[in-house]
């Protein structure tokens with residue numbers, strides 16, 4: 223079929239015939255049921271069985287049971303290629319680099335370090351929001367493995383920096399480093415999630431630094447226009463990534479973008495099709511289905527639904543990534559079931575459980591009295607607001623936040639949300655859809671406006 227019709231057409235034919243995996247099936251929350259057949263799934267069912275040299279990382283702060291991903295060193299070597307091509311396209315090969323990324327079990331920090339070593343530009347500084355020291359420190363085995371990797375790198379003559387704990391409210395430390403590099407070298411690159419990059423920029427502005435010459439590169443949450451604008455207003459540049467740990471890079475920021483999240487799809491390592499899917503009631507989105515093509519991929523995926531959707535387009539931008547052969551662009555990528563803020567994710571079904579069960583049991587009222595809202599505040603940070611109907615009697619709003627955070631589990635998620643003070647309570651009636659439904663997660667209309675590819679089933 224591939225020989226006759228190509229990869230994407232084959233995958234679409236398979237999808238039509240029922241050969242696909244939903245997001246919940248992939249996460250082993252439900253067995254695969256097609257016609258009369260039932261395939262039960264273990265959590266690690268999609269692990270690539272052919273990996274030989276790997277470490278285990280946990281995907282960024284999903285609630286309940288995180289996805290464990292085996293990161294093979296050959297996979298990192300493959301991925302490093304895209305790091306180098308992206309730097310080349312943006313003219314930042316070899317500039318001084320730093321990262322503000324966690325230590326293990328968050329695999330993004332050590333992965334960035336090792337790929338940097340592979341392309342001959344090891345980051346000079348490793349700032350970590352959750353780290354080796356302080357009261358929010360990682361478990362002993364994770365600290366041990368992190369330090370072992372750093373030490374072995376140094377023994378082999380690679381100057382890997384020791385992670386330095388910098389909590390989210392101390393972005394000024396990173397801003398200071400950026401200002402120092404700009405003074406000494408005229409340019410630098412910082413790897414951080416977009417809201418963390420924004421924190422650095424706000425700290426820099428407060429200190430009176432101009433960040434012209436600095437480049438921020440990151441993924442992990444949608445780089446919304448509000449956030450990107452605040453970053454580039456400091457004089458810095460923003461390069462988006464689209465990454466998830468199970469497959470590595472999905473998209474690399476275009477060097478001649480039409481907006482703040484214009485990506486070149488990594489079509490040599492992944493195949494991607496779209497398929498319509500109802501979400502949260504009546505909306506239909508064109509969900510992304512991924513298929514891995516490289517033998518080093520952490521997971522073996524065939525038409526696996528991610529909970530993202532967006533626009534796939536072929537457009538000639540004229541940047542170097544296009545010349546390298548990455549001719550497909552991805553734009554307006556949004557998650558339809560996750561809330562993302564501060565680079566961590568809250569999965570829909572967990573939210574629903576909290577709204578439907580945990581909160582009414584503790585504070586009274588019904589599931590209709592609670593709703594999550596995702597919105598951006600004046601500084602461009604994504605805020606998670608919990609709308610609580612004024613009808614519910616609550617003496618202490620902080621207690622509500624505490625109950626939600628406790629129900630989320632997952633230490634890293636909670637720690638980041640707490641530090642970021644991301645979750646707020648607002649006394650208001652939950653917002654209902656045009657059909658009178660109250661959805662567990664309401665995305666404020668700013669997001670809806672950019673979702674041009676979607677159709678509203680209500681219409």
Ligand SMILES: [Zn+2]
Nearest residue numbers: 476477539541
């Ligand atoms: Zn481009």
